[in-house]
Amino acid sequence: DAGITQSPRHKVTETGTPVTLRCHQTENHRYMYWYRQDPGHGLRLIHYSYGVKDTDKGEVSDGYSVSRSKTEDFLLTLESATSSQTSVYFCAISELAGTDTQYFGPGTRLTVL
Amino acid sequence: GENVEQHPSTLSVQEGDSAVIKCTYSDSASNYFPWYKQELGKRPQLIIDIRSNVGEKKDQRIAVTLNKTAKHFSLHITETQPEDSAVYFCAASPKGAGGTSYGKLTFGQGTILTVHP
Numbered sequence: 001d002a003g004i005t006q007s008p009r010h011k012v013t014e015t016g017t018p019v020t021l022r023c024h025q026t027e028n029h030r031y032m033y034w035y036r037q038d039p040g041h042g043l044r045l046i047h048y049s050y051g052v053k054d055t056d057k058g059e060v061s062d063g064y065s066v067s068r069s070k071t072e073d074f075l076l077t078l079e080s081a082t083s084s085q086t087s088v089y090f091c092a093i094s095e096l097a098g099t100d101t102q103y104f105g106p107g108t109r110l111t112v113l
Numbered sequence: 114g115e116n117v118e119q120h121p122s123t124l125s126v127q128e129g130d131s132a133v134i135k136c137t138y139s140d141s142a143s144n145y146f147p148w149y150k151q152e153l154g155k156r157p158q159l160i161i162d163i164r165s166n167v168g169e170k171k172d173q174r175i176a177v178t179l180n181k182t183a184k185h186f187s188l189h190i191t192e193t194q195p196e197d198s199a200v201y202f203c204a205a206s207p208k209g210a211g212g213t214s215y216g217k218l219t220f221g222q223g224t225i226l227t228v229h230p
Contacts (some may be wrong), residue, residue, distance in 0.1 A: 022164040031215065031216050032126070033217070033218075035220075041220065041222060042119075042202055042220035042221055042222045042223050043157065043202065043204075043218075043220045044220070045217055045218065048215060048216075048217060050215045056215070059219075061114065074210060090156065090157070094216045096216070099208070100216060101147070101159050101162065102147070102159070102180060102216065103159075104149075104157050104158070104217060106155075107156055112218050
């Protein structure tokens, strides 16, 4: 597996609380992505980054924000968690864009009560 | 934006049989089509990919075909084994404005493949 870690691996939180998930890579890859995985929906892109401080929205970005202050770290924040954000969150990295392999992290299982 | 449809949602085969999973995409500018395998509780892992300038690619028991005209691509697994049992996802990477996509992937809904011994 590529050098990608996610923290925490599991989290249970309450509706309305802010939550931050961390993705850390040791591969020095330029591109980083956050996906959520829900039954029947496959993986859906939340936000992505194409460099330090360069981020943009994916298809399901409402209620989420991201930050990337260092090449190795990409943070995903749920500003005020809702039950609809209960999901498994995967981070992915890629060295090149467009036709390059994306390597996934181990995932974070988030439950919002 | 890109839309990827994947069929079937579940597929059950006997060990040794072949399995075929099909995906269609909507954006004719898409140029990269990876397939991922995800075992229960694990991360998705790339098993094979194909670029739009190639019609077919094979890696041992796994092959992918691409029909750009019809905008569909398929995964073929021959001589299936119980360890092939997993969820398989197709994806497409569309080109964005200016010809770059930043590597964004749009995934299909997944196919649960079960190989019975």
